[in-house]
Amino acid sequence: MSRYRPFIQAALCCVVLAVSIITLANQQQSRTQPLVPSSSEDQSRYAEVATTSGEMPAAMASSTMSINVPILVYHIVRPAYPDDSRAVRALALTPETFDAQMMYLARAGYHVISFAALEDYFKRHIALPEKPVILSFDDGWKDQFTYAFPLLVKNKYPATFFIFTNSIGRHGFISWEDLQIMQSAGMTIGSHSLSHPYLTRVATSTLWGEINDSKRILEQHLGVSVNEFAYPFGNYNPAIIAIVKKAGYRSARGDYESGEQSPDRLYQLSALNAPTTTALFEKKFPITGYVMRQAVGTILQTTTTSSE
Numbered sequence: 001m002s003r004y005r006p007f008i009q010a011a012l013c014c015v016v017l018a019v020s021i022i023t024l025a026n027q028q029q030s031r032t033q034p035l036v037p038s039s040s041e042d043q044s045r046y047a048e049v050a051t052t053s054g055e056m057p058a059a060m061a062s063s064t065m066s067i068n069v070p071i072l073v074y075h076i077v078r079p080a081y082p083d084d085s086r087a088v089r090a091l092a093l094t095p096e097t098f099d100a101q102m103m104y105l106a107r108a109g110y111h112v113i114s115f116a117a118l119e120d121y122f123k124r125h126i127a128l129p130e131k132p133v134i135l136s137f138d139d140g141w142k143d144q145f146t147y148a149f150p151l152l153v154k155n156k157y158p159a160t161f162f163i164f165t166n167s168i169g170r171h172g173f174i175s176w177e178d179l180q181i182m183q184s185a186g187m188t189i190g191s192h193s194l195s196h197p198y199l200t201r202v203a204t205s206t207l208w209g210e211i212n213d214s215k216r217i218l219e220q221h222l223g224v225s226v227n228e229f230a231y232p233f234g235n236y237n238p239a240i241i242a243i244v245k246k247a248g249y250r251s252a253r254g255d256y257e258s259g260e261q262s263p264d265r266l267y268q269l270s271a272l273n274a275p276t277t278t279a280l281f282e283k284k285f286p287i288t289g290y291v292m293r294q295a296v297g298t299i300l301q302t303t304t305t306s307s308e
């Protein structure tokens with residue numbers, strides 16, 4: 001991974017530059033555009049980070065230790081457009097690729113769980129299935145409702161959609177009705193603040209509103225408790241964590257680091273940018289020996305039975 005780092009950093013600088021140009025030129029454009037950080041340092045949070053394969057069955061791990069539960073972050077799922085910029089392509093998947101990734105997860109023996117299940121594992125020692133993965137979507141783009149949501153339903157996977165409430169119902173963004181439909185279908189709605197700022201840069205007096213009011217607005221409209229928060233741009237500090245706890249969230253998704261989670265970092269859960277191709281996805285989520293042996297065993301059994 002390290003030998004690729006200079007190239008990744010160079011590519012990310014290009015992405016940042018491209019994003020700045022897009023932002024200036026297309027502020028009114030309704031087509032999905034990534035809300036990406038403005039500095040290369042922050043942009044690196046969106047880079048892929050190598051993760052361990054999670055060979056150890058989760059149910060056998062102790063809930064007081066760290067555990068490998070990749071939290072994937074998706075931004076854009078929609079058909080590709082010929083004029084898509086590099087910044088968009090770096091975060092975009094076609095519906096076909098997304099569907100292929102979802103089908104692959106089951107085939108490779110992974111189990112999609114919710115943030116609540118991870119919280120229960122750490123706080124109440126409730127066992128997790130083997131090879132757990134969490135799916136999340138950021139920023140509330142309408143395309144996520146149009147293209148990704150039906151594929152999640154088709155594959156019977158729960159996901160959490162982190163919404164910044166000022167965007168709800170705006171052109172190009174998910175509406176309240178969409179959120180209610182997704183919630184009824186088993187999706188979880190989390191808060192991504194009111195206005196998607198760098199929380200470490202906003203005045204202390206507005207932090208409470210960004211973190212607490214967004215939760216209350218979602219709860220009032222959806223009629224459920226909103227328990228998960230995702231820091232915009234993965235940007236936070238200890239004071240912000242304290243406010244997230246005070247507002248009553250049960251966990252928060254933080255930096256883009258790895259798939260490793262630990263009980264003392266429930267408000268700094270580590271995220272992974274979702275790979276944009278099936279090949280990269282399969283590399284990140286390898287089929288382990290156990291699943292391979294199961295598959296071979298099934299084939300051998302079928303062959304033996306059919307030859308009898």
Ligand SMILES: [Zn+2]
Nearest residue numbers: 035138139232
């Ligand atoms: Zn965001």
